[in-house]
Amino acid sequence: MQLTVKLFAFFRDGRFKEEGREYPAGTKVGEIVADLGIDPDEVGVVMINSLQSSLKATVAEGDNLAIFPVIGGG
């Protein structure tokens, strides 16, 4: 299945900002993080279609997946 993956802050270094990517049905966010070579401990926030999600969630065809490191501000 096809989905859009977006990366932020230093997760972009040596990777990409946004890419359409192909994964088998039933893939979990954690598996995509591993596939991208991102240390899961560095992941702060995951959103699927602008909703808060987690590494354990399963993605679906056409989803918009955004992966952020631990960040803050204010």
Next chain:
Amino acid sequence: MTEKIFRVNMTDLTTSVEAVPAAWAGHGGRGLTSTIVAAEVEPTCHPLGPKNKLVFAPGLLSGTIAANSGRLSVGGKSPLTGTIKESNAGGTSAQFLARCGCKALIIEGQPKGDVWYSLAVTPQGVTISQEKELIGKGNFAVAETLANRLPGKLGLITIGSAGEMRMASANISVKDPDGGLRSHGRGGLGAVMGSKKVKFISIDPQDGKVEIADTEKFKEANRAFAKALVDHPVSKALGQYGTNVLVNIINESGGLPTKNFTLGQFDGHEKISGETMHDTINLRGGKVKHNCHPGCVIQCSQIYNDASGKKLTSGFEYESIWAMGADCCVDNLDQIAEADRLMDDIGIDTIETSVAMGVAMEAGVLPFGDGAGILRILQEDIAKGTPLGRIIGNGAGSVGRAFGVTRVPVVKNQAIPAYDPRSIKGMGITYATSTQGADHTMGYTIATNILGVGGSVNPLVKEGQVELSRNLQIATAAIDSTGMCLFIAFAALDDATCLPALIDLINARFGIALTGDDVVNLGKYILKTERAFNTAAGFTNVDDRLPEFFYTEPVPPHNVVFDFSGEEIDTFWNF
């Protein structure tokens, strides 16, 4: 050096140095400014009249080597909101005031006539001088002229032309270690300083030092505290990207107020994001990391250069970039940086002024996206005080009233900052209930609603938001009393060693034995003291509400409204 209260009476131009009353002894920063304002200012007074007072107080730990402890509080009755106000900034002045032995500087009264003054603070007290040369000048000219006129590296607190003209969104600027400016931004206290005819305050600590009751314990606690800060991943990201790293994540969440709060996402988000800013700064030879005062180990500030490599602005914050960017639909970071520099020079709050521009755009004064128009209005109207400049310079509410706009994002007449309360509901509770009008720093639920720091509460549901905002507002009031930058809160929420180390620092500084409960009680006391002032000034629970349109206009992409009843909001105060 024994701590004293430094008092300046601008009516008869006298000054005094007084012993600290017992009831004020345990307070610093916001706890002290709010205690003094509540004790000495008539709540119903006119904020720009002789009965209001302007109170500066360094935090309990300011002037020591404690990491991130150099924040200064200023308090008074706000001309923007009519409520009590505490606004907090970096720069070197808190550390220098503390080293002068100045626990608080109280400026009261009002001179007759049109003569302007400056104040000079040293460990011996305060002297008042007449000022002519710098009247009408912007903050950068004041800082540069004084660097030549006054010998040594002095602390400097100043107002620009907006403060002189007593605009309700005038800020108070504080010099940072590199001659840049940090601002006591919100609530218009620069107008109060202007109403007292004080253009600037210089601070020379001479060889003054802050006394530490137990030096060894203090050093040990500071090591643990600084380690907790440095180790936390949020601190690292703040150093690398600044607070502007938030543009993309808040946009992704659907909570980035866009086009005067009609949308929750901005098409131009990538162009104004922290990631783009980071790359631009590096490309142009600026500085990605910079501290607003010596001793900060997080360094969220930065120096942003223009395309020719010349410094354009520093301390370029997310909320300012959001306001001029997404809220006004300007996707040009250089124009936003130029506006930021102009607003620092004029001495006007970047959030209030930019949100006011967004309302002016809705009113048709200028089109959305017109960055050049914003720069023109800042220079030609606000800096010069034309009628339009004064309408905008008096804030978003003022623009709404002048042009008959109903979509005016303010609470208690103060502009709502960078997080939409419909799609990030915890922030809605903070805006509604804060004792100071809409202010994200009062109870930053973004940490838990969006960033996954200190647990996680779904931003789109009502459950848990009131409690979250309450706990954060109580903790924030206490942290604002220590002189600590609020960004220590990320480590404090996640790392169990951080808060105890902070309490150890306070105990070692004063030779006392505060507990965690004492700190929570301090936070509660501050909120209740501030609320009692507001009640006496005429505010009721009905003022703790968001503007009507948040309840009736769904915001995309989640198409949600703010759906808390008044009774639900009022449960905030059940403590």
